[in-house]
Each structure stands twice: as structure tokens, then as C-alpha cells.
Amino acid sequence: MKIGFIGLGIMGRPMALNLKKGGHELIVPERASLTGDVREAARVVATPRDVAAESETLILMLPDTPDVETVLFGENGAAEGLRKGTLVIDMSSISPIETRDYAKRINAKGCDYLDAPVSGGEVGAKQATLTVMIGGPDAAFERAKPLFELMGKTITHVGPENGAGQVCKVANQIIVALNIQAVSEALVFASRAGADPAKVRAAISGGFAASRVLELHGERMIKGSFDPGFKIKLHQKDLNLALSSAKALDLALPNTAVVQQLFASCIAHGGAEQDHSALIQVTEGLAAHSIRDKK
Structure with missing residues (x-):
């Protein structure tokens, strides 16, 4: 699968690399902070919009609610590049209320949305033993489950409504x-x-x-x-x-x-x-x- 991954920090970087180890293709946005192993493992493109345009699944792992909003809906944001049928998975820890709004806006583009925040820290991210808490439709969860299993150990679909994971x-x-x-x-x-x-x-x-x-x-x-x-x-x-x-x-x-x-x-x-x-x-x-x- 072609997976776009935005947010390659302390936890996002090992999570993305575990997806690569699982046989998937990675697409990431250009950042001065990109490490050599990420540049070697992924195709690097200019903007979040470009990442989304090339992805079947888009994963976000960002620090806070405003960061997710900017990456999705800001100038050259990922939402501009989404194709109908793309699965968007936000693994950041953000506001449940804003999550529901973001999901509606992504759904309006013909795409599914899952909120899937994680627990386990840097160690869990590196060892692929994260706890993943997912909110969103059953079919989208089943589609994403093999990806979650490459990053985590305890995978729980909390409920079919977006925001349940948050x-x-x-x-x-x-x-x-x-x-x-x-x-x-x-x-x-x-x-x-x-x-x-x-x-x-x-x-x-x-x-x-x-x-x-x-x-x-x-x-x-x-x-x-x-x-x-x-x-x-x-x-x-x-x-x-x-x-x-x-x-x-x-x-x-x-x-x-x-x-x-x-x-x-x-x-x-x-x-x-x-x-x-x-x-x-x-x-x-x-x-x-x-x-x-x-x-």
C-alpha cells in the first residue's frame, strides 16, 4: 500500500519505519528535520497536499489540534490532494470535539476517517508494541487493522463514531x-x-x-x-x-x-x-x- 505519513517526530519516525518494514511504500513531506533513515526509506515530496495525492492511506502523527488542522486544511494542506476513497488516519492526540469536525470535512470528500491515538511512548513506537485506540466506521477499521498491527500490540476499536478513540x-x-x-x-x-x-x-x-x-x-x-x-x-x-x-x-x-x-x-x-x-x-x-x- 502507498502510505503517506506526516509527523515524523519521536514516535512518528519509528512508527513510519515499522510500516516500511512491513512492506509498504512511504511518502513523506520535505522537512529539514528528516533523518537519513527516513529519506532512505521514503519518497519525499514537497507538501502535505502532494503526500495525500500519492497516498492510498494518509497517517498523521502530530503534536496538537492546531497542527492537525493546518496539515489537513491549511494552504497546500492534505485535504486538497485527497482522492475519493483515501483513508485518513489521525494517530495524534487531539480534541475529540475537533476530531468530529475534521472527520465530517474529510468524509465530504468521499474519504473515510479514523481517529487512532496511541499510548506507549518512544519505546512502544520503536518496538511496535503501542496501544492503539480507534474511533470510526467498522469497515474503515478493518481496512486499517493490518497497518495498526505493524505499529502496535493492543488494538482496540473503541466505537464506530469518530472521536471515540480520542x-x-x-x-x-x-x-x-x-x-x-x-x-x-x-x-x-x-x-x-x-x-x-x-x-x-x-x-x-x-x-x-x-x-x-x-x-x-x-x-x-x-x-x-x-x-x-x-x-x-x-x-x-x-x-x-x-x-x-x-x-x-x-x-x-x-x-x-x-x-x-x-x-x-x-x-x-x-x-x-x-x-x-x-x-x-x-x-x-x-x-x-x-x-x-x-x-
């Missing part, structure tokens, strides 16, 4: 964010009370408190290794989506609001590009204590 992703991001903060507070508490946080983490990993966040991000926190797998600024963006959607639903999400503000503190202190596990630094600051302090 709603699921927002729910996922609420859980992950609150879990990161819970692990942060637990490790800072343990360390400040005189216990070895690494040993505390090992002990509770075998009990009911076990989680992927404790396993992976707990280790990052202890080592102080905050190179981004998923950036703080992007997780804050996802919590903003949760809170704006909750407002529209007259729904209170008090703990989500607190963690969103803690992410804002991270960003204010220059941590926007750090991994979201660096959230612990806010709790450490409030305690005037670092869990990596050996004194």
Missing part, C-alpha cells in the same frame, strides 16, 4: 498523569523519611501498587534520567484537552486539574522538553528534598 486517549492520559504524581509523592515521602527509594520501589512493585509507571518512570525518577520519551508539554496539552472536554460536559476532574497545574510548574521552570516522569521535580521542590540526594 476520548479513550484522554482517559488514558488522566490515569497516567495521576499515576506519575502518585509515584512521585510516594518516592519523595519514602526518601524524606529515611528509606532507600530504590528499595521501596522494588518492594512495592510486587504488590497492589505495581504499575507500568512505577516500573518504568519510577526507575527514571530514581536515576534522574529525564530524556524525553513523552514530553511534559505534550502531557500537559492532553490534560488541557481533558479539562476543556470536562467543562463542556459539566464534569469536575479535581485531581486532573491539580496535576495539570503541576505540569505547568515544570514548564515554568524550563522543563517543557523533559520526560513527563520529571514531574517528580515539582514534588521534590515542595519538599525541599531530592530523592537522588545521597547525603
